[in-house]
Amino acid sequence: MTDGLEFKIASKNREFEQISKMIYETFVEEIPRYDPNPDKTLVDKFHKYNTYIICLNKGLLVGMLSILEKRPFSLDHKLENLDSYLPPFNSICEVRLLAVQKQRRYSRILQGLFTKTVEYCLEKGHDIAVISGILKQQKLYKHIGFKPFGPVVGTVEASFQPMYLTPEEHYKAKSTLVDIKSAEGVNLMPGPVKISPEVIKAFNKPSISHRSEDFTTLYNDTKKALTELTNAKKVELLTGSGTLANDVIAGHLSLIAGKGLILTNGEFGERLIKNTERFDLQFEVLSYPWGKAFDYKQIKHVIKENPRIKWLWSVHCETSTGMLNSMNILKEICVNNNVLLCQDCISSIGNCVLDLKDVYLASGVSGKGLCSFSGISMVFYDQLLNTTNKSLPMYMDLQTYSQKNGVPFTINSNLINALYTAIRNLDLKTKVKENTLLLDLLRNAFCGLDLYPVIENKDNCASVLTIALPQQFHSDLIGSQLETAGFLLGYKSQYLMEKNWIQVCLMSDVSKKYIDSMMHAFKQIIKRPAKCFQGSKTSQEYSVCKI
Numbered sequence: 001m002t003d004g005l006e007f008k009i010a011s012k013n014r015e016f017e018q019i020s021k022m023i024y025e026t027f028v029e030e031i032p033r034y035d036p037n038p039d040k041t042l043v044d045k046f047h048k049y050n051t052y053i054i055c056l057n058k059g060l061l062v063g064m065l066s067i068l069e070k071r072p073f074s075l076d077h078k079l080e081n082l083d084s085y086l087p088p089f090n091s092i093c094e095v096r097l098l099a100v101q102k103q104r105r106y107s108r109i110l111q112g113l114f115t116k117t118v119e120y121c122l123e124k125g126h127d128i129a130v131i132s133g134i135l136k137q138q139k140l141y142k143h144i145g146f147k148p149f150g151p152v153v154g155t156v157e158a159s160f161q162p163m164y165l166t167p168e169e170h171y172k173a174k175s176t177l178v179d180i181k182s183a184e185g186v187n188l189m190p191g192p193v194k195i196s197p198e199v200i201k202a203f204n205k206p207s208i209s210h211r212s213e214d215f216t217t218l219y220n221d222t223k224k225a226l227t228e229l230t231n232a233k234k235v236e237l238l239t240g241s242g243t244l245a246n247d248v249i250a251g252h253l254s255l256i257a258g259k260g261l262i263l264t265n266g267e268f269g270e271r272l273i274k275n276t277e278r279f280d281l282q283f284e285v286l287s288y289p290w291g292k293a294f295d296y297k298q299i300k301h302v303i304k305e306n307p308r309i310k311w312l313w314s315v316h317c318e319t320s321t322g323m324l325n326s327m328n329i330l331k332e333i334c335v336n337n338n339v340l341l342c343q344d345c346i347s348s349i350g351n352c353v354l355d356l357k358d359v360y361l362a363s364g365v366s367g368k369g370l371c372s373f374s375g376i377s378m379v380f381y382d383q384l385l386n387t388t389n390k391s392l393p394m395y396m397d398l399q400t401y402s403q404k405n406g407v408p409f410t411i412n413s414n415l416i417n418a419l420y421t422a423i424r425n426l427d428l429k430t431k432v433k434e435n436t437l438l439l440d441l442l443r444n445a446f447c448g449l450d451l452y453p454v455i456e457n458k459d460n461c462a463s464v465l466t467i468a469l470p471q472q473f474h475s476d477l478i479g480s481q482l483e484t485a486g487f488l489l490g491y492k493s494q495y496l497m498e499k500n501w502i503q504v505c506l507m508s509d510v511s512k513k514y515i516d517s518m519m520h521a522f523k524q525i526i527k528r529p530a531k532c533f534q535g536s537k538t539s540q541e542y543s544v545c546k547i
Helices: 013-030 074-078 108-124 135-144 167-176 197-203 213-230 242-253 267-277 296-305 327-336 398-403 413-425 428-447 475-484 494-499 512-526
Strands: 005-009 050-057 060-068 092-100 128-134 159-165 186-188 234-239 259-264 283-287 309-315 340-344 361-365 376-381 464-468 487-489 501-505
Touching: 005 108, 013 050, 013 060, 013 092, 050 092, 050 108, 060 108, 074 092, 074 128, 074 159, 092 108, 108 135, 108 167, 128 135, 135 159, 186 501, 186 512, 197 413, 213 234, 213 361, 213 376, 213 413, 234 242, 234 398, 242 267, 242 309, 242 340, 242 361, 242 376, 259 267, 259 296, 267 283, 267 309, 267 340, 283 296, 296 309, 296 327, 309 327, 327 340, 376 413, 428 464, 428 512, 475 487, 475 494, 475 501, 475 512, 487 501, 487 512, 494 501
Parallel strands: 092 128, 186 487, 259 283, 259 309, 309 340, 340 361
Antiparallel strands: 005 050, 050 060, 060 092, 128 159, 234 376, 361 376, 464 501
16 A cells, blocks of 8 residues: 555455446546446446456545456457467456546556556466557556557547557566655655665664764764765754754854844745744844845845844755855855854755855754755854853753763664765765756756746755746645655645745655656646636635546
8 A cells, every 4th residue: 555545456345336337437428438327337248257456545446457367358359360469478368447537647546556467467477468558548558568569449439559568568667657666656855855775774773872882983973974074073963853953053142242144035044033033132134035045245234234243144055945045155254254154054965065164053954965864953063162151951052062972862873873874875966966957857847838946047956946836726736636646746835835836856866757757747737627726725625626
């Protein structure tokens, strides 16, 4: 079972009742292959010989096909000397009655049905299957691996192309399709990200004490790997989310006399204000429209005109829009004006080549770009921390960590082991290069549909593309339909829903074939009638329409 979808062989009376209704809906009402009847059910003439592969969602039939193993097949009646068209085989079957709920087509249901069919055929010793493929769906059948043969059969109203499928052709074709066995689908979210088998294996190793010598070695190796990755002098690890890391930064800024400056141009810049307010700090805010670059001349002017400004805090990669704010320019401004620079690098670490030299404090997390399990946050620092008579809570005081060899409190060895493995497996330069190419591909594909990214190309982080949808489309409905199709995008955050935005994130390991498949599914979704997208975005209640 995956994402609420169950693929199985039909065995219950209720399942067979639903099958007869779906056959009627598909092959009488949609495709005029059989005559209508008042019961609106249709039992196939080969029913007693059929094996039905079905897909259920919470007990309801959403997709099906039948396998006929006894000859003559229905195709034998349509095409004389059927075997003469086929490559050599030992055992043959016929696939028939392929049907999927209209609103669920172009989804993993189709591949799941055929994956289950191939498994069944291999168990039964069949090495080839034939099908009468609907003419208008030839591209779909070919994606699955079917090969056309012989002349078109059927009627003008219902024409079919004979095709065959072998296990070899199916598995070859799977390179262009979503793998139905992947329960999480294709992960295009900012988090949680896809975890590699190596990282999962590292996480599953037996836990060890945080006071053991082995843990100390692992812990220090992990910190060294992080500082080498970011060119930071030091880093401390905490059990918690990125919000905790930013709270730690805010706490340490509260030890500095003077006031600060916070820059915002998105959701997470605005959240820094909330972190800071809770420590009762004095600060000013330069707020820019979401998706617009900072005005660095203005920032420089404000700092020069306000000598009490002692620190500046901003987000490096603004996840809400995909904006990559310039750390280098901010470093230059801060160094020249004796201002401490702090950076939220939660979405940039592991996604961008970072240089945290001359950055006073920076936050990061084990998930997102580092592609490990969430649960470890980190604070990087580049110099000795300010010390005053004022104290912070022990867990938030980085001095506590430096005085206790970095492990003053209990920390989970499984999470640390997974994080260390993920960092070792990360080829950051290659990842950035490949993601830049994929981002250009995505940008061009969306622009070709008159849908435009929020961020201009020169300012866009290579791992986040945010698309502003026009009013006739609702981001939460588009996102949910893509999710049904097996592509998990960012769309559920409140700020995305309010702005009618969707996000394609490349933080996980994503190949071009999945990007192509996602864009194919997206195009099919937006081609659907406008009434399918009517409804209240606030209530999230939509009219139901059949497509």
